[in-house]
Each structure stands twice: as structure tokens, then as C-alpha cells.
Amino acid sequence: MHRTFTMTRAAGLERLSDFLEGPGAAYSADRNTDRGPGNGPSTSMLSPYLRRRLITEAEVVAAADRAFGDGGAEKFVSEVFWRTYFKGHLETHPAAWTDFLAEVGHGHDLLAAEPGLRRIHESAIEGRAGIDGFDDWARELVETGWLHNHARMWFASIWIFTLRLPWALGAAFFMRHLVDGDPASNTLSWRWVAGLHTRGKHYVARAENIRRYTEGRFDPVGLDEYPDALDEPMPPREVALPQADPMPEGDVALLLHLDDLHPESLPLRGTKIVRIGGLIDHAQGASDRVKAADEAAMADALARATAHFACPGAPVGNGWADGLPVVTAWAPVGPSATAMPDGCLRVRRAWDDAAWPKSTRGYSRLRSAIPALRGA
Ligand SMILES: Cc1cc2nc3c(=O)[nH]c(=O)nc-3n(C[C@H](O)[C@H](O)[C@H](O)COP(=O)(O)OP(=O)(O)OC[C@H]3O[C@@H](n4cnc5c(N)ncnc54)[C@H](O)[C@@H]3O)c2cc1C
Known part of the structure; x- marks a missing residue:
């Protein structure tokens, strides 16, 4: 495995299987070791794919369970749930x-x-x-x-x-x-x-x-090893988790964004997707590498989605939805949510619906629920 990320779902799935067949077996023992960019990774390096949901948390956890059994995958699964925890926490503390x-x-x-x-x-x-x-x-x-x-x-x-x-x-x-x-x-x-x-x-x-x-690669001197924690006058206030929208029946336009690029597995129920648009909103000041990754991931998702739903799709432009109701995957707090046009109907995955309400305080509440959440 290497540090160049080909931003397609196929490349994400390949990286997942390389990890499960390779460093995955030693994950809990090795995961804290950073061997550096020139050496084999001790972790999965799946984060660029999970971040955009080119691959989903649910399928990564299921694949790890299949490869190692519940007990064998414990530590790795718990790390994947850290991502879910942070998502749910920010959603309730915007x-x-x-x-x-x-x-x-x-x-x-x-x-x-x-x-x-x-x-x-x-x-x-x-x-x-x-x-x-x-x-x-x-x-x-x-x-x-x-x-x-x-x-x-x-x-x-x-x-x-x-x-x-x-x-x-x-x-x-x-x-x-x-x-x-x-x-x-x-x-x-x-x-x-x-x-x-x-x-x-x-x-x-x-x-x-x-x-x-770092296995002796680095030996820093002069670190402040006894600092006080930072403080702030007012911690972010907790808000109720906003509700997802019911899906309409019949013809709709589907809006893709950078937080969920696996539309094939969205719970779209009675809708019929007849148009697809891709909305890209990069992080503020994103480097050229990050922008290129965003664009490649979106191009991959648009190509898959147009084939899967058998309808036209392209980056969003004026009038792209042709007056149809627009449905979209839930965009969690961040640039996609900020750029989302008014009036989109937002669908949420069972995974987030089950985990986010348990993510409002510390991680331990979500961790205790992992056995029940694994299959969501
Ligand atoms: C200061 C700081 C900033 C970070 N910024 C980001 C960020 O912008 N994006 C990001 O995805 N992660 C971030 N992380 C979390 C973590 O470092 C990365 O998710 C992880 O290093 C990705 O490597 P991996 O895919 O090989 O992880 P693995 O160890 O193989 O874990 C599998 C997956 O679980 C999730 N995960 C693992 N560890 C964590 C964690 N501590 N917190 C949240 N999710 C986790 C990731 O989705 C990861 O791909 C940050 C951590 C720190 C300390």
C-alpha cells in the first residue's frame, strides 16, 4: 500500500482487501507505530475513502468482522466508530x-x-x-x-x-x-x-x-512535557439532532456531495431518480491535491450513479434538477452542508440514525453500544 490515493470506490475496496489480507491481522499491536512514508503502513489508510463515503463505515466494519471475527476486529471497529462518534458529536454541537x-x-x-x-x-x-x-x-x-x-x-x-x-x-x-x-x-x-x-x-x-x-526515527528535544490544558469560557452548546426528511414518491433529482458518494446504498425508498447532480464544495484553502481528490471522487460517484440509476448526471449547473424535488444524502456540519441549496430533502443512513444520538457526550456511551450498532 502506498501514499497515492486513487479516489475511486474500486480503489477504496482494493485498499480494504489489501489491509484485511495484510497489516489488518496485526492492527491492535501495531496501530500506534508510525513507520514513516517510505515503509509499510500499520493502519488501513482508508480515511480518504471513508471521509467521502466512497466506501461506507457499515461495509468496512462488516468486512473486518468477516475477516477476523467479532473479537479479532474489535480495535479496528472501535476506531471506525471514533469517526462516527465525532460526526454525531459535531452534528449536535455545531x-x-x-x-x-x-x-x-x-x-x-x-x-x-x-x-x-x-x-x-x-x-x-x-x-x-x-x-x-x-x-x-x-x-x-x-x-x-x-x-x-x-x-x-x-x-x-x-x-x-x-x-x-x-x-x-x-x-x-x-x-x-x-x-x-x-x-x-x-x-x-x-x-x-x-x-x-x-x-x-x-x-x-x-x-x-x-x-x-517511530522506532527511533525521531528524538525531539525541548518539548514542553508539563503544560496546562487550554480552556475556553463557554464550551459549544448541545442542540437536538435535526430530523431527516421523509422521501417523496415518484420522480426526483438526486444531489451528490462530498460527504456521501455511495448513492447506490442510500435508503431512497419510493423515489425514482431521473436526474443526478454533483455539488463540490472544497474545504477553505484546500490544496491542489485535496481539490483533485474531491473532483476525482465526485467524477467516480457520478459515473457509478448514472449507470446504477440509468439516468443523466453531471456537476450541478443552473436548472439541473428541471424543477423536480431534490433529494440528497444528509450533509453533516461542514462545507457541503453550508453550500447545500435550500429545499433539498435529506435522507439519513440507518448507521448515523442509530449512532449519532449516542454521540452527544463522551465516546464511552457509543463504544458500549457498538455490539448492537455493528449491523446498522
Ligand atoms: C489532530 C488530529 C486530526 C485528525 N484529523 C482527521 C481528519 O481530518 N480526518 C480523518 O478522517 N481523521 C482525522 N483524524 C483521526 C485519525 O488520525 C485518522 O482517521 C486516521 O489516522 C486515518 O488513518 P487510517 O485510515 O489508516 O486509520 P485506521 O487506524 O486504519 O482506522 C480506520 C478508520 O477509522 C477512522 N478512525 C481511525 N482513528 C480515528 C480517530 N482517532 N478519530 C476519528 N476517526 C478515526 C478513520 O475513518 C479510519 O480511516 C485526526 C486525528 C488527530 C489526532
Whole structure:
């Protein structure tokens, strides 16, 4: 497996089977080790596909269960549910997203006002901070569009607690470059590292841990290993999960977006899809690599959908829906939801309907429900 992501469903399914036949068997023992871009991965690297739902959580979990049995797939399945948890949590705490966007603006104001901070920020995103590992991950992110989970944790922690940079600017740097950049997983993981998600509990990167889990590739010095967690005056308020819409009967237009590109498995019930449109809204400041990945994934979904529903499909333009009711997969909080035209009828998958109500507080409630949710 390699770091170039071909953004089609077929490539995602191939990566899934390569993982199950290869590193999947040693996942729980190896998953924390980051061997670096030149070496075989210790994890699935399925995130760019799951993020756009070119492959779905339900089919990935079912395939892992088939390959390893319930017990054998436990750790991997639990990680997939972290993604679901973050999605459900952001859906019920949308202010975490709008606050993040506001904090990015505030962070840029600080950079403009404080030349010292601006220099530190520039050296951090260009891989010139002088910290072993951290500089390598900054370059790796820009050059490949992907980082191992542990590297993301170390990077975010050093950014916040050693370099003392605004956390939201780090999260925005990730969103610009990660091919799996996801409003929920990224924003809430940065908040978690900072100690804002589970208030007062922060993630502190330690040199010994980095040496060990990079197999000695990196040995940073000068890390602040005893910082206080960040705090904020008002945590994001919880809101009720909005209801999905009932599906109409008869002819409809189907709108595809970057958060759900497997329309073949949507519960569209009595509808008859007669037109398909693709809506692309990239993350703010997305790199050319991320934009290309979005466009390739959408082209793949449009080609599959037009064949599956036997009707015309193209990127959305004026009058694309021809006056028909427009149905769409639920767009969770983020750019697709923001760009969604008014009046679309939103259908939600059983997976999200079952899991999101259990994602409003900490992860443990959702984790306890995994045995019941597996088949959703
Ligand atoms: C600071 C920070 C930022 C992050 N930003 C993103 C992001 O923008 N997009 C994103 O998809 N993930 C993000 N993650 C979560 C995690 O790092 C990636 O999902 C994971 O590294 C992807 O690699 P993989 O596919 O090999 O994962 P595997 O270990 O093979 O796990 C399988 C799948 O489970 C999900 N998953 C695994 N770990 C996590 C986790 N900790 N949180 C949420 N979902 C998880 C992913 O969909 C992943 O593809 C972030 C984590 C941190 C600490």
C-alpha cells in the first residue's frame, strides 16, 4: 500500500482487501507505530475513502468482522466508530465548527499583529521549527496529504503546547492539506488534544513516546512535557439532532456531495431518480491535491450513479434538477452542508440514525453500544 490515493470506490475496496489480507491481522499491536512514508503502513489508510463515503463505515466494519471475527476486529471497529462518534458529536454541537472558523480568523489577526508569532507560525508550517519529527511531519503532510494518527497527535500537541501557536491555525493547516480532511474528526481531535473536548484532559507529546513509536526515527528535544490544558469560557452548546426528511414518491433529482458518494446504498425508498447532480464544495484553502481528490471522487460517484440509476448526471449547473424535488444524502456540519441549496430533502443512513444520538457526550456511551450498532 502506498501514499497515492486513487479516489475511486474500486480503489477504496482494493485498499480494504489489501489491509484485511495484510497489516489488518496485526492492527491492535501495531496501530500506534508510525513507520514513516517510505515503509509499510500499520493502519488501513482508508480515511480518504471513508471521509467521502466512497466506501461506507457499515461495509468496512462488516468486512473486518468477516475477516477476523467479532473479537479479532474489535480495535479496528472501535476506531471506525471514533469517526462516527465525532460526526454525531459535531452534528449536535455545531458551534464547535463555527467557533473553529471564527478562531481561524482571530488567529490570522494575531499573526498580523505579532511578528514573533508570525515567524513561529511560518517556520512551523514550512517544517523549519527546529524540532525533530515535528518538522518532518509538516513536510510529510504537505508533500503526501496524509499523516499517521500518532503523528497527528504529536504534531497537534507540539503546535499547541511547545510552540504555543493558536490551535485553530494548526487545525486549518491540516484541513488545507489532509486528503481525508474532515470537519468533525479534525476539529474535534484538535480540541481533544488541546483539552477542550474532554475539558481539562489534554494530550501531551513526550519525547520518549515519539522515539518508541517511530522506532527511533525521531528524538525531539525541548518539548514542553508539563503544560496546562487550554480552556475556553463557554464550551459549544448541545442542540437536538435535526430530523431527516421523509422521501417523496415518484420522480426526483438526486444531489451528490462530498460527504456521501455511495448513492447506490442510500435508503431512497419510493423515489425514482431521473436526474443526478454533483455539488463540490472544497474545504477553505484546500490544496491542489485535496481539490483533485474531491473532483476525482465526485467524477467516480457520478459515473457509478448514472449507470446504477440509468439516468443523466453531471456537476450541478443552473436548472439541473428541471424543477423536480431534490433529494440528497444528509450533509453533516461542514462545507457541503453550508453550500447545500435550500429545499433539498435529506435522507439519513440507518448507521448515523442509530449512532449519532449516542454521540452527544463522551465516546464511552457509543463504544458500549457498538455490539448492537455493528449491523446498522
Ligand atoms: C489532530 C488530529 C486530526 C485528525 N484529523 C482527521 C481528519 O481530518 N480526518 C480523518 O478522517 N481523521 C482525522 N483524524 C483521526 C485519525 O488520525 C485518522 O482517521 C486516521 O489516522 C486515518 O488513518 P487510517 O485510515 O489508516 O486509520 P485506521 O487506524 O486504519 O482506522 C480506520 C478508520 O477509522 C477512522 N478512525 C481511525 N482513528 C480515528 C480517530 N482517532 N478519530 C476519528 N476517526 C478515526 C478513520 O475513518 C479510519 O480511516 C485526526 C486525528 C488527530 C489526532
